[in-house]
Amino acid sequence: MTFVDLIYSVVSVIFFINTLLAIVTVFKEKRDIAATWAWLLVLNLLPGIGFLIYLFAGKKISKERIFDIKAQEKLGIDQLVNLQKEQWHEKELLPYDLLTNEAQQTSRLFLEADQAIFTNNNQVQVFTDGHQKFTQLLEDIEHAKDHIHVEYYTFYSDKIGHQILAALERAQQRGVTVRVIYDSMGSRGQSRHFFKHLEELGGQAEPFFGSKRAYYHSPRLNYRDHRKIVVVDGLIGYIGGFNIGDQYLGRLEKFGYWRDTHLRIIGNAAVALQSQFFMDWNATVKNVPESKPIEYDDRYFPLQRGQGSTGIQIVSSGPDNETEAIKLGYLKLIGNAHDYIDIQTPYLIPDDSVMEALGVAALSGVKVRIMIPSMPDHAFVYRATEYHAKELLEKGVEIYRYNNGFMHAKTMAVDGQMCSVGSANLDFRSFKLNFEVNAFCYDRQLTMQLTDIYDQDIEHCTQLTPEYFEQQSRWLKFKQYFSRLLSPIL
Known part of the structure; x- marks a missing residue:
């Protein structure tokens, strides 16, 4: 056998083994056909390297974690969902003189597909500039009386991150209960001790689905907590595209001005945001001994009347639910x-x-x-x-x-x-x-x-x-x- 023949044989064996491993790796986890073919393409075009990419970006979330999320009830919401379904059938739920037939059908879709309750008494403020959004958020944190729940994909330990954290620490010091969920991958580069003082004061901060060192133990790029939620006293809710970081204030030269959209909601839609936070929190801390799940309490769900006239449904999606x-x-x-x-x-x-x-x-x-x-x-x-x-x-x-x-x-x-x-x-x-x-x-x-x-x-x-x-x-x-x-x- 010549040297060229030897090289050809070795390459053929490597290619065969790589293809076999690619097929086994991709098909051992259920995924849609488009993603299956895309991963086969990556694993076969990039032998060896493709498997490293798969480790970071392709590995699915464990069935145990999926079950943890599915097992969480929408605290404070589940009873309302059943009531609203009955009201929908009796045409008692929506202000039919204000909503079109299309809007009525859309509200029913979300109620059935995601158990998303409809609220129609909300007052909404739109933010398109990070400076305005964070100024208002800091003011709401300073005026909080009972609790503050924060959930962000990105919570950087930069200038605005420290400002928000300092405000949360002051709130905790005056007796306000502070809970924070952050995504360890979205907040990469952040010091593990960033929330240490808040926790010493009695506040709680947990990485979504992970230990305190979740970034180092879970390099997975997919199945991240991309939500951006803040709930203050169950009365005020924030939802939108802004994370917490200096780049969202246009302070990074790479991006320049950061154009985003965020909503501040006063009204019962804040109750739905509260329920979503509870689900994420309880699934996250299930295996964290020092952090306790949240149990239903009326103070977390203060129903409001007459704040505004905007109808809102808070709709969530994720790998825990096949209904997108x-x-x-x-x-x-x-x-x-x-x-x-x-x-x-x-x-x-x-x-x-x-x-x-x-x-x-x-x-x-x-x-x-x-x-x-x-x-x-x-x-x-x-x-x-x-x-x-x-x-x-x-x-x-x-x-x-x-x-x-x-x-x-x-x-x-x-x-x-x-x-x-x-x-x-x-x-x-x-x-x-x-x-x-x-x-x-x-x-x-x-x-x-x-x-x-x-x-x-x-x-x-x-x-x-x-x-x-x-x-x-x-x-x-x-x-x-x-x-x-x-x-x-x-």
Whole structure:
């Protein structure tokens, strides 16, 4: 046997073993067919290295952890869900003179798919600037009287992180109960002792699904807690796209101005946010001896009356539930549209169902506008975003590239009737791989406010054209096509 023959034999054996291991690795865990083929592509194109990538980005959350989440009842909500289902059948639940038939059907969808209660007495404030959002949040923390519940994907130990933490510590010192959930991967780089003083004061801070050293023991990139929730005294709730970090104040040169959208809610929708926090907290601390689960107490669910007129359902989704409730909500809003659909998303990597729904809407004469960033924060993700933007452009969708910093808002406004603001992007990761939460709102004034904000943002945008994509280099087009193949796992 010649040396060349020997090398050929060795390579063939390695290739065979790699392919066999790839098949065993991918098929041992249940996943949809698109993700299965994407992982087979990665594992076979990158022998050896592909398995390291899989360790970080492909390994699914354990069945035990899934059960921990499913086992948590929506404390304070479960009885209301059954009542609202009965009221829906009797047409006693919704203000039918104010809501369209489409809105009524959408509310029923969320009630059945996610046990999302409907509340119609909410007062909503919209933030699109981090300075304004954090100023108000700090003020609410300083005025808290009973408890503060905080849940963020990113809680950095930088300037604004220390400001928020100091406010939480002061609240704990004056007798307010403080609980914090943070995602260890989203908060990577943070000192493990960042929350030490808060805990010494009696507060509690736990990494989502992990030990105090969760970042080091769980390198998994997927199945992260991407929610951004704050509840103050059960009366005030925050939900949206802003995390806690200096970059969300435009302090990082890499991104420049940070354009995001967040809601401050006074009303009974805060009760639904409270219930979601309870579920996440109790699932997180189940195996943490020093942290106790939260039990139902009336003080956590103070029902309010007459604060406002906005109808809201808090809808969650994640790998603990095969019903992708937020994606179903997006599909419902898109399908309901008669006039226009305005979407802002940093990552445009929708699955076939959403792509088809957007295409059908545009081809039917609905004005569909989608706004994406002008810069990448993840290279492959941005190239996949460009690919899908081009595909939608060909179907008649208007694509706008935001040039005044980084576009991170996750919003959808439809026909001046309904809108959504939350943590879920228009991509596979938010639909299937991470834990998300959105506020779906039924309010003409709020929806038109988001539409006006959208029109203001367009002044800082470039509208993409077929010529823009045609003039791109072959190498860039190749990266877009290749990234598209990896869409189900990005």
